Amino acid sequence: MALVRYPSAMRRLINELSKLPTVGEKSATRLAYHLVNGDERDAMLLSESIKDCQEQIFLCSRCFFLADEKLCELCQDKNRDSARICVVEKPADVIAIEKSGGFAGEYHVLHGLWSPLQGKDPTETKLPELLERIKKASAGSSPVEEVVIATGTTVEGDATALYIGNAVAESGVKASRIAQGLPKGGELEFADEVTLTHALRGRRAL
Ligand SMILES: [Zn+2]
Known part of the structure; x- marks a missing residue:
């Protein structure tokens, strides 16, 4: 008898979440389940904010703190x-x-x-x-x-x-x-x- 598994998109989500610090496979599964079954808008907002951070946040060219411009707020x-x-x-x-x-x-x-x-x-x-x-x-x-x-x-x-x-x-x-x-x-x-x-x-x- 074949083992029943989560659909592949959800398996991918669990896999990505479990790469986060302090998140084991069990917590990752719980979080993924929450994201799939919870409020769709909240899940979309989370995914957008992760994307925004990746695109807009980099290191300040002077002090290497996080910045969304060439210089961070502190250096400005x-x-x-x-x-x-x-x-x-x-x-x-x-x-x-x-x-x-x-x-x-x-x-x-x-x-x-x-x-x-x-x-x-x-x-x-x-x-x-x-x-x-x-x-x-x-x-x-x-x-x-x-x-x-x-x-x-x-x-x-x-x-x-x-x-x-x-x-x-x-x-x-x-x-x-x-x-x-x-x-x-x-x-x-x-x-x-x-x-x-x-x-x-x-x-x-x-
Ligand atoms: Zn700086």
């Missing part, structure tokens, strides 16, 4: 302190720090960390772009005075911070590291606003 804001750059691992960290309200400078998103164990080199992140950005700023009228390294307190986060600290010091710019109050092994994205504000205020020179 003339009121931010361009003498200070806060370096983070991923876009969600920018959002976390912005929510804390503890930083008024600009950002640089690495999109990865140095991970010797996984054979991931610092140059596979946006670090070379950061050094280039600092060099360009130094040659212009608004040099960078401080690089605030706000990678998480994981082994990779610490290793990356040390590496960036050394690289930045070579260009004569002060580097500091946020730490105070952040739990060891902590991801920035999940820190609460008060902790983040303290961590930023209590940053130490590297």
Whole structure:
């Protein structure tokens, strides 16, 4: 007797959904079932918004945060302190720090960390772009005075911070590291606003 299976379009949907982080096959099936049986308009809106994001969202050419123009909203804001750059691992960290309200400078998103164990080199992140950005700023009228390294307190986060600290010091710019109050092994994205504000205020020179 042949096994009964979901129709192929639904199998494809389950397959795509199960590629999402934290979604296993069971959850993917439940979500797919909901999308197929739920409100058709909601399902269409979801599919359109995924398409819009794919077509309209890319990385800011300056700080590599998410943008829908060449420069992101933060880089377009003339009121931010361009003498200070806060370096983070991923876009969600920018959002976390912005929510804390503890930083008024600009950002640089690495999109990865140095991970010797996984054979991931610092140059596979946006670090070379950061050094280039600092060099360009130094040659212009608004040099960078401080690089605030706000990678998480994981082994990779610490290793990356040390590496960036050394690289930045070579260009004569002060580097500091946020730490105070952040739990060891902590991801920035999940820190609460008060902790983040303290961590930023209590940053130490590297
Ligand atoms: Zn930007």
